[in-house]
Amino acid sequence: xxxxxxxxxxxxxxxxxxxxxxxxxxxxxxxxxxxxxxxxxxxxxxxxxxxxxxxxxxxxxxxxxxxxxxxxxxxxxxxxxxxxxxxxxxxxxxxxxxxxxxxxxxxxxxxxxxxxxxxxxxx
Numbered sequence: 001x002x003x004x005x006x007x008x009x010x011x012x013x014x015x016x017x018x019x020x021x022x023x024x025x026x027x028x029x030x031x032x033x034x035x036x037x038x039x040x041x042x043x044x045x046x047x048x049x050x051x052x053x054x055x056x057x058x059x060x061x062x063x064x065x066x067x068x069x070x071x072x073x074x075x076x077x078x079x080x081x082x083x084x085x086x087x088x089x090x091x092x093x094x095x096x097x098x099x100x101x102x103x104x105x106x107x108x109x110x111x112x113x114x115x116x117x118x119x120x121x122x123x
Contacts, residue, residue, distance in 0.1 A: 001026045002025070005025075007021050010120070011122075012122055015085055017082070018120060023078050029101075032077070032100050033052055033104035034097070036096060039092055044108070047106060048061050048064060049061065059104070067084050083120070088122045091121050092119075097113065099111045
């Protein structure tokens with residue numbers, strides 16, 4: 001039974017920082033694709049950053065490049081998203097996602113497992 005638990009969201013002022021964590025349990029598949037998506041009401045869930053099963057960051061959303069960093073704790077299914085120089089446009093619910101098949105896809109619909117989300121609000 002796969003479970004993803006996110007933490008680290010909150011309210012910050014512009015140019016502030018937050019670090020999101022996602023602890024995944026129940027994963028027996030070696031080398032899952034893991035990533036972060038975000039969603040604002042009335043909009044589709046969009047991919048922020050993803051990491052493949054080899055620990056390589058395969059995608060970072062252009063608008064957050066240079067500000068957000070995706071890392072994974074070695075040999076553990078714990079994923080982090082360090083967010084610096086936050087902007088009001090980064091305000092969203094952030095979700096951790098895992099895919100237990102080959103590939104690290106673009107769309108949210110191709111990820112089977114999701115956390116409950118953690119809210120990030122930048123003012």
